[in-house]
Amino acid sequence: MSAGQIAALIAAGAFVLLVLFAAIALVKLGRTLDEATIAIRKAHENTDPLLHGANDTITHVNTQLERVDGITANAQAVSGNVSALSSVFTATLGGPLVKTAALSYGITKAVRARRKGKDGEGRHSRRRRKGGRG
Template structure:
């Protein structure tokens, strides 16, 4: 055996050792890939019911949002109606209160005038009586 043949045998042995050393990680990587494939399959099987349930939840939520939109529209209508009623009540209050206030003013002034007339009459009566008793009043006075 020559040195070339020995070198060839050493190189062949080194190549066999290198292939053996590379085979172990490749076999482990193959096992990891199998586990990953199984995990993805299980994930797909577990996700499908969740997605179906989520689809139903989204559908129900969409219906509730539509109902909420209707309720909001109705509340807006009620708010506008309440605002209109408040304005009308203010108008009615103004229409009713203005004549009542004026009537109260007239009645108050009339009462004051009547009281003033009553005082004047009472003030003049004693003098008139005194003059009548004294004979100073002329007929028709």
């Protein structure tokens, strides 16, 4: 055997090893792709019930929000009615009640001042000047 033939045999053996390593890598890559395909299929199968559950939940939340909107509309109407009622009360009874309370306060203060003996010497009485008219 000549040196060229030995080199060709070594090159052929190296090529066979290279093909063998490439085949092993391709087989492992094929298994990985199969596992990925199975995982994607399972994820797809499990997302359908999850999405249906999410859709039901969103529908329920929307129903509750509509109820809350109704409640807030009713509360707004009640607060408007209370405001109108307080305005009516203030207009019809508020003024006379305030006047009555002020009159009552004034009379009470005057009676107390009179009982203490300040009726002639109170703040609002006229003082006589020295040497002046009376």
